[in-house]
Amino acid sequence: MMTAVKFETLENEPSAFNLYLDGEKIGEMIVEINDGDMTVFHTEVDPDQEGNGYAGELLQSMTSYVRENHLKVIPMCAYVQVQFDRHPDEYADIRSDKEIRF
Template sequence: METIKLELDEKKHGAFNLYVDDKKLGEMTVSIKPDLLTVYHTGVEPEAEGKGYAKKLLEEMVAYVRANNLKVLPLCPYVHAQFKRHPDEYEDIWKK
């Protein structure tokens, strides 16, 4: 079973980390300001590819952003591609 944890340092830089059985298999690197969450990178370990983990990280990040009334600056190619592919789904949180 996978678990996703938002782990930040004191400057609010960090990642949504995805763990399976206490092993980190994916991450979405972010920084958070009072009204903005910037996504820099999404990555999944090679042995965990193809299991939908990047999508789960995206869903967790989007839920966090909506719960905290933030906008998203998608510098990560994966997140940017998803926002472009599904603009209606992310229009409310996408900082263009």
């Protein structure tokens, strides 16, 4: 079984890192890029696919994209915020100081 993450910006749709398993979409990370920041709003994986590390694949793809494009991340998504808080050293270089805390 092959997974692929694609960063897709479709008309009239939010930008997202979409996760495909054998060609079928099973997860997404909804984002918006504005003024050098990528705001991550939501991460979701199909319930029957949870526990397989797919959210981590989305996180990895997003952070690679952010580093390649010299962006900073505003983690409004609970999953991303928890990962950034758990591993501060790993994400310190890409965490925006414009962060919105809840």
